[in-house]
Structures are given as structure tokens and as C-alpha cells.
Amino acid sequence: MINLPLPPSKNKWLGIRNGRIFTTNAFKDYIRDCGLYLMAAGVKPIKEERRVIINIWVRKPRQNFDAHNVIPCLMDALQDYLGINDKWFLPRIMDFTIEPKNSGITIEII
Secondary structure, three states, rough: OOEEEOOOOOOEEEEEOOOOEOOOHHHHHHHHHHHHHHOOOOOOOOOOOOOEEEEEEEEOOOOOOOOOHHHHHHHHHHHHHOOOOOOHHHEEEEEEEEOOOOOOOEEEEO
């Protein structure tokens, strides 16, 4: 089980300027930080393309927070660190709690 900060929602990691879509610094920072957390937890990159089950527990900062908004950014961060395309990931939101002072996610990679 690995504790990670809450990823930025899709609304905060994609921007539009002059009709072009771009990723924000919040997204780039999360990708970097997620890699550091995974490295510190001893997670090794996966060499072969295979199904990877990712169990996710979300600690929401408030009741109206949409837990599904965290999945795209999290999958991109895991793809970047693990080194395989996120099409192989099978994310499963196992549960959520509301924890305003301790929001984040816990993942288990199987």
C-alpha cells in the first residue's frame, strides 16, 4: 500500500490557450512527485506489458469531491514511472472516506 497526495482533477491539469490543449505545471509536478513516492516505497518499473491491477482508496477533502476525477492524472503518473502504457492498467476504486485534513489516495499495485 502506497500513500500518495491527491492528484489534481482533470479540470486543473489541462489548460487551453489559443485553442490548444496543454498540461499545466500542477500536472507535471504531480507526475514528478508521484515518481518520488513510488521510488521511496520501493516500487520497481515493470519491464513487460501486462495487466496491472491498481486498487485505489480515496480520502476526499469534501463530500462533493468526485473521486473519479483523480483517475486520469494518477494513471498518467503511474504510466510515466512504471514505464508501460496505461492501457494495461485496471484501476479499481475500492472505497472512499471524507478526510478534509488528510486528503489523498492510497494505492495497491498488483
